[in-house]
Amino acid sequence: MSKYLKSLLRGILPQNELEMLYSSYDIIGDIAIIKIPELVVHNKYVIGKTMLKNIKNLKTVLMQRNSVSGEYRLREVEHIAGEEKYITVYKEFGCKFLVNVATSYFSPRLSTERLRIANIVDKNDIVLNMFAGVGTFSIVMAKKKSSKIFNVDSNLDAHILSNLNTNLNGLKDRIVSLHGDARKILQSQEYKNKFDRILLPLPEKAHEFLDIAVPCLKPSGGFLHFFSHIKSETKKNVVSESEKNIKRLFSKDDYDYQITHTQVVRDVAPRIYQTVTDLFIMRE
Ligand SMILES: C[S@@+](CC[C@H](N)C(=O)[O-])C[C@H]1O[C@@H](n2cnc3c(N)ncnc32)[C@H](O)[C@@H]1O
Structure with missing residues (x-):
């Protein structure tokens, strides 16, 4: 995933920022959640738009602002590209999960x-x-x-x-x-x-x-x-x-x-x- 993201952003982000990007991001239904290192955050909208343009069926990109925390094990997320929404349907093994990525783990x-x-x-x-x-x-x-x-x-x-x-x-x-x-x-x-x-x-x-x-x-x-x-x-x-x-x-x-x-x-x-x-x- 990371290689793919880096290849998408090659020529868009400076090389030193490309190297700083984390190794993966989550795709939950039609929402992507990505952690962006502090020194690259100023380019968050460019990263979000590039992901949206290139990843099939994606509607929303959110940036994860902190680690999972608190009793409910939540991550703080910020909308950076696409439709502003937090609810999606995730599918696995013939099951469907309705998820609100902002209010539930x-x-x-x-x-x-x-x-x-x-x-x-x-x-x-x-x-x-x-x-x-x-x-x-x-x-x-x-x-x-x-x-x-x-x-x-x-x-x-x-x-x-x-x-x-x-x-x-x-x-x-x-x-x-x-x-x-x-x-x-x-x-x-x-x-x-x-x-x-x-x-x-x-x-x-x-x-x-x-x-x-x-x-x-x-x-x-x-x-x-x-x-x-x-x-x-x-x-x-x-x-x-x-x-x-x-x-x-x-x-x-x-x-x-x-x-x-x-x-x-x-x-x-x-x-x-x-x-x-x-x-x-x-x-x-
Ligand atoms: C790490 S999440 C796991 C959720 C789920 N098993 C999953 O894998 O998607 C832990 C869950 O425990 C719940 N939780 C934390 N403390 C709890 C408590 N004392 N009693 C009941 N639920 C609690 C949180 O709200 C959270 O939804």
Whole structure:
């Protein structure tokens, strides 16, 4: 992507600015989101217009002004070219997601991970997606095979989009979306000992919710899909660092667990990696 962007901008931007451009940008439906280095920002409109002219089916170019941040994991975006809009439809694996890129979290870069989890879910599983966003993981799962999925998200916009996406994909009988803080909602007895599988796709803070997630698994055994961010000088140590971290987190607990799989999901910053670990937990 970056090579393509650089080739488009060759002869338009000075060589030193071309070299500073970041290695990739996101395309979400008909919206492109690009990070532009500080020293190149004065050329943001030229970059936006060039992308719009050359990338097929693009309607809008937004500049990302900061890293994903805050409880709702949002990125601040500024319109730089094309139609000024923030809502689009993203398609993957036969699913459609209505997304507002300004008010709810969405990343096209998790698509392979969404498919991986959907492929290992059993069709009779009752699943809890604790940080569901606009419902992406749940929709890919439910389309493939999962029987019943409960979504939780504290961001009202994401929750509304999650409901719309459930309907858009014809999954009203399989997905229930709940709005609010997962910690508060899952205190209810209704959710204890209930789930075969729980997703914790909030890598910065998932560890803070283990005490509330584990009692929601069936005591006879259930899977956790635990996401984390791992700092590491080299990628080859990331899986072992991630598993060491899990062992530290679970060292004081009095139930059995087995790590069944760990992998790097993606690079999030220099020397910071997003990982996922699948664990089977038994409490009886
Ligand atoms: C990194 S996003 C992941 C969203 C979604 N799983 C996806 O991959 O598209 C994390 C989500 O957790 C939600 N969140 C953060 N803290 C929460 C909490 N305490 N209870 C419920 N949801 C929370 C945010 O609003 C955000 O939508």
